[in-house]
Amino acid sequence: MTKTESKPLVRLLEILVLFARIGVTSFGGGLSAWIYREVVDRRRWLTEDEFLAGLTLAQILPGPNVINISIYIGQRLRGPVGSAIAALALLLPPMIVAVLLLALFQSYGDLAWLQNLLQGIAAAAIGLTFSVGFRAARHASKTNRWALAILALIFIPIGLLRWPLVPVVLCVAPLAVLAARKGKTG
Amino acid sequence: MRDDLPWQLVLVFAPLSLLSIGGGQSVIADLNKQAVDVHGWMSQADFVSLFAISRASPGPGSLLSTLVGWQIDGWVGAVVASMAYFVPSSLIAFAVSRVWTRYRGRAWQGALEEGLAPLATGLILAGAFTVLVSSSGTLSLWLIVAVCTATFILRPKLNPLPVLLAAGLAQVAVGALS
Numbered sequence: 001m002t003k004t005e006s007k008p009l010v011r012l013l014e015i016l017v018l019f020a021r022i023g024v025t026s027f028g029g030g031l032s033a034w035i036y037r038e039v040v041d042r043r044r045w046l047t048e049d050e051f052l053a054g055l056t057l058a059q060i061l062p063g064p065n066v067i068n069i070s071i072y073i074g075q076r077l078r079g080p081v082g083s084a085i086a087a088l089a090l091l092l093p094p095m096i097v098a099v100l101l102l103a104l105f106q107s108y109g110d111l112a113w114l115q116n117l118l119q120g121i122a123a124a125a126i127g128l129t130f131s132v133g134f135r136a137a138r139h140a141s142k143t144n145r146w147a148l149a150i151l152a153l154i155f156i157p158i159g160l161l162r163w164p165l166v167p168v169v170l171c172v173a174p175l176a177v178l179a180a181r182k183g184k185t186g
Numbered sequence: 187m188r189d190d191l192p193w194q195l196v197l198v199f200a201p202l203s204l205l206s207i208g209g210g211q212s213v214i215a216d217l218n219k220q221a222v223d224v225h226g227w228m229s230q231a232d233f234v235s236l237f238a239i240s241r242a243s244p245g246p247g248s249l250l251s252t253l254v255g256w257q258i259d260g261w262v263g264a265v266v267a268s269m270a271y272f273v274p275s276s277l278i279a280f281a282v283s284r285v286w287t288r289y290r291g292r293a294w295q296g297a298l299e300e301g302l303a304p305l306a307t308g309l310i311l312a313g314a315f316t317v318l319v320s321s322s323g324t325l326s327l328w329l330i331v332a333v334c335t336a337t338f339i340l341r342p343k344l345n346p347l348p349v350l351l352a353a354g355l356a357q358v359a360v361g362a363l364s
Binding site: 066 | 204207247300327336354
């Protein structure tokens with residue numbers, strides 16, 4: 001296994017703490033955006049391209065995307081143990097919270113204000129995801145002049161036309177790789 | 187009947203794990219059908235409230251599998267359903283990550299990573315957009331989305347949690363006033 005020598009090895013405890021924290025604080029969904037911010041923006045454990053390639057793999061493969069991307073990041077940083085720690089740290093704490101919430105809900109019934117609170121939080125989480133997408137798009141368009149065209153080829157069928165994700169990705173992926181070779185700037 | 191309940195959970199959740207291509211959302215409809223119509227484990231109202239709680243909890247939405255298991259068979263059900271749902275797909279993800287890491291630094295992989303970056307960006311935006319249009323979409327929610335998008339673009343290192351909480355409280359206030 002080759003490692004980037006300039007980077008110090010990330011400690012397992014750091015992986016555990018980060019993913020557990022993301023797991024219990026990421027209300028409103030959009031976990032990939034949370035992970036991106038922590039792993040790429042703040043800690044620089046992975047480059048933007050490494051993360052986004054992992055995210056594409058995570059989306060094509062079966063299984064929840066966030067679990068898959070955690071496994072990929074853990075594997076990249078610390079091999080099998082890193083994978084297991086990242087995925088379990090992300091899953092177990094919110095699992096317990098979810099079961100406790102269910103028990104609470106079953107004893108007290110639903111409350112209109114809670115519904116509103118959650119809707120507001122979910123809307124903010126959508127904003128968080130949009131901001132990550134926007135910044136990644138800006139970065140990609142600086143290194144590749146076809147990047148925005150590829151982005152549109154994914155966004156329009158999947159986001160607007162609601163076509164199924166996997167066939168669209170499989171059709172666009174070869175084009176995207178070709179475009180990256182031909183369209184490199186600078 | 188009750189003795190083989192855990193086994194029945196495995197038979198429902200493990201295939202869904204391998205079918206959940208493109209993310210957990212893709213199998214929710216099928217899980218709903220299995221739990222309510224095929225096996226009669228719960229009413230449709232129960233399933234809808236479990237779904238709502240999975241959205242309200244932190245962490246991935248796929249925790250719905252844990253809640254469905256818990257509803258059916260308590261702690262045993264929660265553990266069995268979670269493992270059956272998360273382990274098979276995770277093993278595949280691990281195998282692929284391992285192969286990907288082994289060929290790290292090769293020219294073809296650099297080319298693939300560069301090519302996939304704008305594609306993944308399109309997926310991120312399409313995913314968020316889909317959630318946005320399927321939400322109840324009141325004016326106040328669109329406003330929150332717009333303000334938060336701008337805030338997080340301008341301040342990429344800002345801790346999201348206080349912003350999310352403020353957004354939730356703002357929506358509660360809107361609900362109380364209208």
